[in-house]
Amino acid sequence: DNFRNLVRILDRLHIGAIDKALFDLGWSAYQLASGRGFSFGNDEPLLMTYGEDGIRAADIVNTARERELADLLYAYGEERFSRQIARAIVAKRARSRILTTKDLVDAVSQGTPSWYGRRKIHPATKTFQALRIAVNDELDALREGLATAIARLAPRGRIAVITFHSIEDRIVKSAFREASYAGHGLASKKPVTAGEAELLRNRRARSAKLRVFEKNGTRLASSVPAITYV
Template identity: 45%
Template sequence: MQEEHIPVLLNETLELLSLGIGEKVVDCTVDGGGHAAAMAQIIGTSGRLVGLDWDQDLADYATKKFSKTPQVSIVHSTYTKVADVLKSENFGKADGLIADLGFSSWQLLGGGGFSFEKDEPLLMTYDKDEPPAAKLINELLEKDLADMIFTFGGERKSRLIAKAIVFERRRERILTTGRLVQIVSKAVGGGYERGRINPATRTFQALRIAANRELENVEKLMSDLPGVMNKGGRVAIITFHSLEDAIVKKSFAEMEKNGLGKRNPKKPVSPTHSECRKNPRSRSAKLRGFIFNK
């Protein structure tokens, strides 16, 4: 955990959540603890914060980080189980909840197969007990592989890539990121996107989303929100991918239509130019919020 953690849209998130002293808040993706630290300071020792992370290493890091912050409890769990976690923690319902759906910059450096710039085992899962991404690469039918790369990665050359993967895995199973990068790069040919991005960028994104069932998980979280929030509770969701954002947008609109509360704000909030310069990974972030009726 050497790289500094920079929370995305921090001030905008805090403004949206509008927390007060003594309130209860949930951080569904505690990561490096940037958002959690700021929220813990606002709610004070009379408040309570439960932070979740599916990645054991990040949960352990956050546990140490907040070991002297009595109002903070860290739980190694996926946010799809937030209702169960809050019940087991005797937390009651939340006044505020945040979910930052981006994957951690630390995970790129942690040897988990998330980076296409290193040659590592092709794992790419937040929970090490989950089946590795290599299982998808080596076992999906060619059509399903192409559909996955196109749908989750927006890769226009998905069929060429899938065909190359299937051809190469017949010779030998694909078990490392380095070999997958070589296969993808050869399949798409030179001059890919005029050199603006690595040829494997979209394939890796698609594989990460599929291996971790990220879209299913977001849908589960959104369906659980009404049951875990207090009256007047505020929710902040930060997405980095159009498919995730579409799920959040639709869910908030449906909750508003059903009379549960209102979207706040109506339109998503994006990072300022200044934040994007300081933290380039924030460029694709979108913040959406919801306030439940009092």
């Protein structure tokens, strides 16, 4: 389901207050293998939708103005070559519509310098992230879900959130800080990240950050279990 539907889900289950809540913002192998265009590892239809309805990534890249595309890639992907990639997308769609993940990867390659493709991170990673966030309105959904969880949290209850990129982490940090300033509880001052031993076992945890909020001012425990993400 969607984080923004948390109120409806809790009410349907007749849950008035939450003792513990975990928001894991990571991806599952099921989602990546869904064939909906989330992965640039295969040539798939450029959908990026979690459900069957709504705007698709292909709709955005084929209709948005160049400046709108550039702003989207920068805001949601923090892509340093956002304007060059947007220009390449517009040029490519003028020849033929961009309908698959391969079409989009080709446009990104045309809009970035050759050295950009020799890094550890795929050059299209941030472009795909930005489009996925835009298609599914992920950031507003996260804000709404966090607001509901904080409001419905029982005394001494805890919310833990695992994020995987800086945009998500800033939203979580801000939500917890505002709740703390309002006197609703305490937030962990710094995020917990994976240590060297865990990274050797699980490279997917390298970008993970764990933040915790506890209701009603109870002091947080001095130690938090290590992040494990599969």
